[in-house]
Amino acid sequence: MSLKSAPKLSRYFENQMLLTSLIGLMALLLSIRVFAATVALTGAGSTFVEPVMTKWISEYQKKDASVSVNYQGIGSGGGIRQLSAGTVDFGASDAPMTADEEKGAQKPVVHIPTVLGAVVVSYNLKLEKPLKLDGTTVADIFSGKITVWNDARIQKLNAGVKLPETAITVATRSDGSGTTAVFSDYLAKVSKDWVGKAGKTVDWFHGSVGAKGNAGVAGLIKQSEGTVGYVELVYAAENKLPFATLLNKHGDLVEASTKSVSLAAGGKVVELMTKNDFKLSITNSDAAGAYPISSFSWLLIYDGMAKEKGQPLLDMVKWALTDSAQDMASSMNYAPLPKALREKVLARLSKVKVN
């Protein structure tokens, strides 16, 4: 019944209802405007740190309610790209930015290491003991040179374990990823064939299969016997995937764990990091007991941000390096940063300018 043709009395009530609802709507919108006086920070990047970022963000927002942070795990490459384009306030990446990427950014980028992680070689085989592998064998498996599980080279490393005659199916990442960057960086250090081929995307050999994300690779591994692939340690632990024990440069057989990953960041690493603007690859470490495919993960922030967002972001990053935040990370299977390194990073953070 239109407003014009209705009898006068009900028209009066209809007009009243309309007016009231309009006022109510305006009040609602105004109140949202008032609540929105908080600072909204956005970040994007590595899926590896997504779980710990989610935890940190929710804890930090409890401490400081004037900041609301949103983080999207779209992959290290995506995070770098979004930061360079200025669509997010901070990025997260498992691989440091290359010189070309840094040139493409709007302002100088500071790399802040936050946690340590590891990439593990996971497989689908029913064995009595975990598989033992060394660098060159892993490199040859992932080049397609070793095609069956009971190949002499694998059998030699696993004396006493009956390896099946199953064909090896290699599962890799089809999307660009920091996990691939770390893994291929390790392969380039242990095998001549892989030199120059490391990166967030790799041209894998014909016959291997690719899947999207850690979840995709884990799915491929789980679905057929004889499949081998590389996933983040955090992911393998959560999903109870078996993974190989690797022979490191020092000659020890090391199982991936937060302890062995932290050992890869010991010794001279802190010194080297500080000298190199905190960008350093720690794969193929020669420290005793160190896991060979370990890496840092970095938060990427601009030097010279506007104060409105820059100061809250810096405060949050500083909080991520405190003991309580790092303990939260280690309870989630990430290896925390060594304390000596944290001090150096905080010193670097204090030099980051906000306008």
Next chain:
Amino acid sequence: MSDLLFFNGLRTLALLQIFVFLTILIFLFYFSRQALAEFGWGFFFNSKWSPNQQQFGALAFVYGTLVTSAIALLISVPISIGSALFLTEIGPAWLRKPVQILIELLAAIPSVVYGLWAIFELAPFVRSSIQGPLAAATSFVPFFQGPPSGIGLFTAGLVLAIMITPTITSLTVEIFKSVPRLFHEGALALGATTWEAIRIAVVSPSASGILSAVVLGLGRAMGETMAVTMIIGNRADISAHLFSPAATMSSVIANEYAEADAGLHLSSLTAVGLTLLLVSLVVNSISRLIVWRYRSFLKGVTK
């Protein structure tokens, strides 16, 4: 007054669709100009795709899309037409409605769920029950060989077949229902067997309609992204083996878009999207041509 509003409103909405299509087309051309300038026509005929070496070519993906769609059609069309015949002519009346509902439910399953099911159930099944025996029996023919992982062109084609069957079936059922019963009665009266009557009086007049349904299913198969990405193995290779991993145009965009470096890589991915659009247009045009060219042959009551 309200009539004017009605007509103008509807016209605006219709023009809006054309506008959106043109916007998408312009967007695709604009953002792929860097890749097309760099590679020229060679982009569509080169199969090397390597972000590391900044070499891009769409041929491998066109191959993947066409092969998986062809496998999907080969498997799905007989099943769909058979199901449609069952639902309209042959099946017992009490069974038709439940089966129809179940087929429509198949259409409602999200494609990601199909992908998950394919990785965990279909791929092992293909590997053990189809690929194994087939490869052993035809070891002289390279076409049926391939890595024994169950992930590849064939499994992707199979999943696509399952996904497009409900579409083609529902449309074909509608088409069969719209053929006058008179034709069928007439054929039976003239002494045709059940199968002959169905063939002459139901399937034959509906041929152009069935073709339209198939083209719709093909369109869905060519554009399907998530399920294919999870099960096709994502390797930009052209392989003669049916069971080897490959990639389709949609799957490569889904995989690499979020992490592509702005510049040549991103532009090439957009160019692949443009290629997909062009291939779909070509396929649709060919089917329209077939319908038009053989109009008298396919002539039926339902056009």
